[in-house]
Amino acid sequence: MNCKQFNSISLEEVLLSLGHLPTKQNEKEAWYLNPFASESQASFKLDKRINAWYLHSEGVGGNNTDFMKKYLNTSVNEVLGWAQKQNFSSFHQQQQIKKSEPNYRIDEILDLQNPNLKQYLQGRGLSPKIYEYIKEVRFTIGNKKLYAIGFENLSGGFELRNAFYKGSLFKKDVSIIDLSSNDQGKSNIQDRAVQGVVVFEGFIDALSFIELQKSFAGDILVMNSIALLNKSLEHLKNYRDINLFLDNDNAGIKCRSEIIKFFPEAKDHSGIYSNHKDFNEFLIQRMKNNISNKAEKQSEKFPDQDKHQFRNQELKIKNSNGFKRKR
Template sequence: MNCKQFNSISLEEVLLSLGHLPTKQNEKEAWYLNPFASESQASFKLDKRINVWYLHSEGVGGNNTDFMKKYLKTSVNEVLDWAKKQNFSSFHQQIHIKKSEPNYTIEEIIDLKNPNLKNYLQERGLSAKIYDYIKEVRFTIGSKKLYAIGFENLSGGFELRNAFYKGSLLKKDVSILNLNSKVQDISNFQDKNIKAVAVFEGFLDALSFIEMQKSFTGDILVMNSIALLNKSIEHLKNYSDINLFLDNDTAGIKCKSQIIKLFPEAKDHCGIYSNHKDLNEFLIHRIKNYAVNKSRKQSEKFPQPDKLEEIKQETEIRNSNSFKMKR
């Protein structure tokens, strides 16, 4: 990553990754409390149109690189080293999505068949139970042919994962699933009778929820990026029963706080997996513990598929004291 690439990333997403949320905003600008010092009135302005910032209390401003140099108190090279280690969705979008001349070609979108992708899902604690909610996407980037698990969003774009690849194709957006239909109907994604929703940052956590639960009736909302928090909030206005399963990291905690501030009745369920970063990590941990406890001689990292049902009984979210599934 160079300075030009880093400066083209949404500063809003950079700030959110550091745990900073705006105190007020509109389509053109956002105001934040000073990220470099304590203050009671927001003086840090982000101009969304040109992706630059200005700190009125100090009379300084600039681009993303200028911000991180001041924030980390370090050199440009160290800022770029830091940026390379992050997982900015807007940077992935720049790499994998070019509006005028895309450098990718989608070859085929089919039901999941590839055994390598099925093995990857099993390693993530996921069984055939979740296959209805994903696709196998075969695509080409440059001259390289790739395949990945595809999770569709409301704009027809896909979040992509395999054991070695993480990215997205087409337009970035949130995803909403209706568990009753098992199929995402983009033209009419919300059943007017559904008032409950479970909210996740990434689709692997959402699939983990589907894997473990048996009786939840409602929608699943996947943000697909913390940069889509505001868009997610707009969708949440349609629900009266909001259940949060966000990551246990700084960005996840800040997102949760912002949602609860706007929707005080929203329920936070991260206590179920309080010792883990996210719900998928929790599921993998429980499966590994089950394998070790059941058979010390078993060499596989994960149990065989026929034992998953017993594990899921043990990991049912609906039996948690902190979250009761609707029947």
């Protein structure tokens, strides 16, 4: 990614990815609290028409590159390195428009079969209970053939994950799972008044909720990116009972506050997993605790001379996660 490409990305999306939300906005501009320092009155202006910013309290402004240089206090090369690692939906949309022939394609969409993908899900605390909500997607990027867990959105695009890859294909959009009929609800979502919805940022967290829940009968809305906050807000108008399970990082906290501002009746459940970054980390810790508790109970059945051998085996179980996972 070069400066021209980075500067063409919506600065509104860049700010949102960093956890900054406007205090007021219209079609032409948006106002934010100073992203570089604490303040009580918004002095940071984003001009949406030219995708440029100006900080009135300091008398400085510029484009995306200027903003990130100041925000990260670093060089242009470091800024571009950071931008390359992000998954900006507006940049992907520009790439699709500019390229007459995309350099990627989906080769097959299957029910989950690959043992490596099943092992990855197991490491995330997920059992075959959630397999019906995902697919195995085999795809090609350039000349490289890949496979990943695929989670479909309402526009037919896919969020993709495996132990070493995190990305998406085709148009970014939210996803909605209808647990009341045990099927993915893609039709008439906006035509019916739905009683309850739970909201997650990512699909792994949503699957973690399905793994744990026993009686919830409603919808799960997966944002797939906090850049899709506005689209998520439109869908949430259809629900009477809104339950939030967003990440406990800066971006998640800001996003949660914005949703509650529009829907004051929304319930925040982040306290359930307050010691964890997200709901999946909470599930993984529960899984480890269960393994530990079962091992302790089992060890009580062994004679004293065998307990040392059993505890060594328990340690192997706890450290059996043999691959590096990318979230």
